Amino acid sequence: MNKINTYLIPFEPKELNFNNSQLKNQIFILDEKKEGVNIWNIIRTDLLENPEIKKEYNKLELENKKLIFISSPLAPYGKYTMEDNIERTKKYTRELLLKHQNCIAPHLYYPNILNDFNFYERQLGLKFSLQLLELCQEMNCYILNGYISKGMYKELELADKLDIKVNKIFIKK
Secondary structure, eight states: OOOOEEEEOSSOGGGSOTTSTTTTTEEEEEEEEETTEEEEEEEEGGGGGSHHHHHHHHHHHHHTOOEEEEEOOOSOBTTBOHHHHHHHHHHHHHHHHHTTOEEEOHHHHGGGTSOTTSHHHHHHHHHHHHHHHTTOSEEEEEEETTBOOHHHHHHHHHHHHTTOEEEEEEEOO
């Protein structure tokens, strides 16, 4: 069975000469960058018609993708309202998605369903958010003006306990 190959190429696929018969029917999917060099998963498109290869390809796609948990304040603090915090989190989420990085920000979702000002419902939202964190391989913690909320502390503690990589992003406004 033909395998899906990963190649190190020091240039973008659009720079390749597609008149080359070996490259004509191939899909190039950016996997990651290592030491400044793009790593591309390359697969012949005609192979995707084979169900076994399609299954292997889909499995490879899932294995190569990491899920990033977004941690940032939700509740109002200082001069920032809940709406300000939601807009900032949307911006962080959008930036990652536009970089083709899969991410989750539960505090963009749960407050639309649960009442964040009701203690029981807030605790329920935090509980489910922490369960989602357990599924992630990485966490981006956005710290605005040095502020870390109680919910963010809980997320940081769990990430530390589970040995999840944490990227602390300090923002000054």
